[in-house]
Amino acid sequence: MAKYLLLKHYRGAPASVNDAPMDQWTPEEVSAHVRYMNDFAARLEETGEFVDGQALAPEGTWVRYDGEGRPPVTDGPFAETKDLIAGWMVIDVDTHERAVELAGELSAAPGAGGEPIHEWLELRPFLTEPPTITE
Amino acid sequence: MNEPLLRSLTPDVLQILVRRGAGFAAAEDAVQDALVEAVRVWPDDPPRDPKGWLITAAWRKFLDAARADAARHRREDLADREPPPGPAPAADDTLWLYFLCAHPSLTPSSAVALTLRAVGGLTTRQIALAYLVPEATMAQRISRAKRTVSSVRFDRPGDVATVLRVLYLVFNEGYSGDVDLSAEAIRLTRRLAAAIDHPEVAGLLALMLLHHARRAARTAPDGALVPLVEQDRGRWDTALIAEGIDILQAALALDRLGEYQAQAAIAALHADAPTAADTDWVQIVEWYDELVRLTDSPVARLNRAVAVGEADGPRAGLAALAALDHTLPRHTAVAAYLHERDGDPATAARLYAEAAEKAPNLAERAHLTRQAARLNTGMNH
Numbered sequence: 311m312a313k314y315l316l317l318k319h320y321r322g323a324p325a326s327v328n329d330a331p332m333d334q335w336t337p338e339e340v341s342a343h344v345r346y347m348n349d350f351a352a353r354l355e356e357t358g359e360f361v362d363g364q365a366l367a368p369e370g371t372w373v374r375y376d377g378e379g380r381p382p383v384t385d386g387p388f389a390e391t392k393d394l395i396a397g398w399m400v401i402d403v404d405t406h407e408r409a410v411e412l413a414g415e416l417s418a419a420p421g422a423g424g425e426p427i428h429e430w431l432e433l434r435p436f437l438t439e440p441p442t443i444t445e
Numbered sequence: 446m447n448e449p450l451l452r453s454l455t456p457d458v459l460q461i462l463v464r465r466g467a468g469f470a471a472a473e474d475a476v477q478d479a480l481v482e483a484v485r486v487w488p489d490d491p492p493r494d495p496k497g498w499l500i501t502a503a504w505r506k507f508l509d510a511a512r513a514d515a516a517r518h519r520r521e522d523l524a525d526r527e528p529p530p531g532p533a534p535a536a537d538d539t540l541w542l543y544f545l546c547a548h549p550s551l552t553p554s555s556a557v558a559l560t561l562r563a564v565g566g567l568t569t570r571q572i573a574l575a576y577l578v579p580e581a582t583m584a585q586r587i588s589r590a591k592r593t594v595s596s597v598r599f600d601r602p603g604d605v606a607t608v609l610r611v612l613y614l615v616f617n618e619g620y621s622g623d624v625d626l627s628a629e630a631i632r633l634t635r636r637l638a639a640a641i642d643h644p645e646v647a648g649l650l651a652l653m654l655l656h657h658a659r660r661a662a663r664t665a666p667d668g669a670l671v672p673l674v675e676q677d678r679g680r681w682d683t684a685l686i687a688e689g690i691d692i693l694q695a696a697l698a699l700d701r702l703g704e705y706q707a708q709a710a711i712a713a714l715h716a717d718a719p720t721a722a723d724t725d726w727v728q729i730v731e732w733y734d735e736l737v738r739l740t741d742s743p744v745a746r747l748n749r750a751v752a753v754g755e756a757d758g759p760r761a762g763l764a765a766l767a768a769l770d771h772t773l774p775r776h777t778a779v780a781a782y783l784h785e786r787d788g789d790p791a792t793a794a795r796l797y798a799e800a801a802e803k804a805p806n807l808a809e810r811a812h813l814t815r816q817a818a819r820l821n822t823g824m825n826h
Contacts, residue, residue, distance in 0.1 A: 311554045311576065311614070358555065358586025361578050402578050404552045440670065440808045441617040442627050443656055 314409040317432035320394040327428030346419045363399035455566030470591040475507035544603025547611040555590040647696035648706030654689035655712035658682040670812040674721040707736040726756035759787035794820035
């Protein structure tokens with residue numbers, strides 16, 4: 311009953327073990343990878359641990375308030391943009407160990423040669439409402 | 446629409462269906478369908494006998510589903526695989542449902558979801574809203590839980606401690622969605638306490654009542670946390686406090702101490718003090734000693750260090766804290782507090798800021814950040 315955000319990065323995470331760019335895979339390898347991800351999400355729906363998940367485009371825009379009546383600045387990339395988030399999934403699990411286990415499973419998605427990618431995923435707990443009993 | 450009545454009838458109706466020979470999972474589905482129909486029909490056409498109405502409706506839903514199932518099975522030529530009806534519980538055994546829903550074969554979140562639905566009578570949608578997960582996810586969680594327990598046979602009494610843990614989890618979820626889970630946990634624990642004579646059930650009920658009584662004072666209108674010492678004690682619910690203390694005293698008289706009674710005793714000592722300064726910290730330390738003896742919980746040890754800091758001064762508190770694992774949740778926050786009381790605002794400010802980064806929820810993070818800011822700005826002037 312704790313929610314975690316699983317972040318998949320385009321860029322910024324350490325290189326995966328099986329680090330071939332996706333456009334160098336065979337179409338079958340790409341399909342297998344996509345199927346693995348879909349199966350993973352479907353399995354979590356069945357176990358009652360799935361909350362939400364989306365893929366993100368690599369291109370993002372930076373926005374900030376720039377004074378009353380003036381258009382916000384929307385530009386990028388910035389020099390300090392080190393990582394790019396490719397997608398996310400929110401899970402709701404009983405323990406941190408379970409969250410780690412699932413992230414490990416997701417990281418084993420097949421890549422080039424049908425071998426697991428071993429990519430790094432970022433696992434971040436949600437901050438929630440305080441429990442009733444605090445003192 | 447009398448929803449509390451509807452919810453309180455749920456476990457009885459469910460048991461009657463099971464006693465008539467329906468399997469648990471099928472009976473539970475049928476009761477849910479009947480509840481949904483009641484919500485739709487009752488506002489225009491209230492029944493004279495709500496329980497009888499629900500039993501009739503649920504039994505009809507069960508028969509419909511069983512017939513549809515049977516027809517499908519015939520079509521698939523699988524009629525012989527129809528499972529035998531589940532075990533019929535002993536008459537008037539409301540405990541059966543609590544033990545089933547908190548069965549050790551279930552994960553904590555599944556046990557909570559099943560308890561809220563089968564014992565509490567909440568709809569899947571309400572439970573999903575309360576836990577902020579999609580309804581489909583919660584539906585799966587519940588049906589998996591039902592499948593898990595459908596093969597469970599009860600020839601021995603279940604484990605009260607497991608049931609209490611589940612109810613405590615529900616209570617601590619507090620308020621979200623359109624259901625007040627703390628109030629729901631209290632309602633379910635009251636029913637359990639009425640059905641079973643067990644000092645720890647009474648202890649948990651007392652603990653919940655004592656904490657619930659202070660709920661209104663615990664947060665500011667903007668949602669900010671108000672620490673115990675700053676709470677407006679005029680906003681505490683004195684009737685709930687009195688009830689909690691009565692229940693606790695009756696339980697303690699049985700002389701079978703357990704962790705919930707010890708926790709309730711600590712809560713009672715806080716609730717009983719007319720002002721924060723009047724708190725009987727010496728006795729609270731003694732109760733924490735009991736709690737540590739009963740549970741050996743690191744959290745109890747941490748809270749004990751706070752109590753020691755109040756009873757014997759911040760130096761003694763810091764000494765007690767030094768013996769504990771520094772990676773414990775809230776360890777840094779406690780250290781910050783004790784250093785401030787010991788007259789070292791610079792260290793306290795640094796530790797408050799550090800604790801804010803590790804805070805497990807937003808309200809606590811904001812609170813700790815404010816503490817650090819208070820000391821930092823105060824020092825600059």
